[in-house]
Amino acid sequence: AQSVTQLDSQVPVFEEAPVELRCNYSSSVSVYLFWYVQYPNQGLQLLLKYLSGSTLVKGINGFEAEFNKSQTSFHLRKPSVHISDTAEYFCAVINTGTASKLTFGTGTRLQVTL
Amino acid sequence: GAGVSQSPSNKVTEKGKDVELRCDPISGHTALYWYRQRLGQGLEFLIYFQGNSAPDKSGLPSDRFSAERTGESVSTLTIQRTQQEDSAVYLCASSLSRGGANVLTFGAGSRLTVL
Numbered sequence: 001a002q003s004v005t006q007l008d009s010q011v012p013v014f015e016e017a018p019v020e021l022r023c024n025y026s027s028s029v030s031v032y033l034f035w036y037v038q039y040p041n042q043g044l045q046l047l048l049k050y051l052s053g054s055t056l057v058k059g060i061n062g063f064e065a066e067f068n069k070s071q072t073s074f075h076l077r078k079p080s081v082h083i084s085d086t087a088e089y090f091c092a093v094i095n096t097g098t099a100s101k102l103t104f105g106t107g108t109r110l111q112v113t114l
Numbered sequence: 115g116a117g118v119s120q121s122p123s124n125k126v127t128e129k130g131k132d133v134e135l136r137c138d139p140i141s142g143h144t145a146l147y148w149y150r151q152r153l154g155q156g157l158e159f160l161i162y163f164q165g166n167s168a169p170d171k172s173g174l175p176s177d178r179f180s181a182e183r184t185g186e187s188v189s190t191l192t193i194q195r196t197q198q199e200d201s202a203v204y205l206c207a208s209s210l211s212r213g214g215a216n217v218l219t220f221g222a223g224s225r226l227t228v229l
Contacts, residue, residue, distance in 0.1 A: 106155055
């Protein structure tokens with residue numbers, strides 16, 4: 001079974017500052033990794049995904065994440081945030097082999113202020 | 115449809131009542147998932163459908179929870195004799211097929227409040 005840990009439940013940041021949202025996973029087999037974003041009163045929306053290939057993955061809205069197999073991490077970064085980035089961010093993992101279920105972390109609330 | 119549609123968007127019910135939550139997946143998506151999101155917590159897997167069958171029901175918390183899917187389309191999640199701890203947002207997602215690389219598309223959720 002796999003698991004996901006998002007250590008930061010909330011991350012406050014000023015507009016135009018850089019941000020990193022941390023995600024660590026645990027799995028005994030190879031995995032695919034995802035970041036989803038949930039804006040207020042909306043469903044989850046895919047931000048980016050790592051399936052294979054380059055470990056640096058670029059997503060929508062200027063976000064990127066780097067897969068680090070040795071550290072079992074998939075941290076999300078953005079060099080300069082906007083007010084509109086205020087949302088809940090979820091990291092998720094699924095095993096590549098069997099079609100197991102997507103396992104989510106507990107989420108990180110990104111609060112961007114002026 | 116263009117996206118995953120869920121109804122009702124909000125439901126307030128009294129403890130002990132039964133509730134039904136509906137999910138209309140994206141047309142052509144054979145895989146359908148139900149998740150539960152409690153306040154301040156991550157998404158908790160409930161059940162997965164491939165077509166009309168449910169090969170993974172491991173996340174259903176008790177026998178008060180059941181789900182069905184018909185016509186490889188609409189799915190209904192039923193909670194019998196609701197309890198206060200059932201209060202949560204219930205999210206439905208669909209994907210083209212089973213398989214880890216398939217991206218899930220989520221609906222906006224059904225917020226259930228049990229008084």
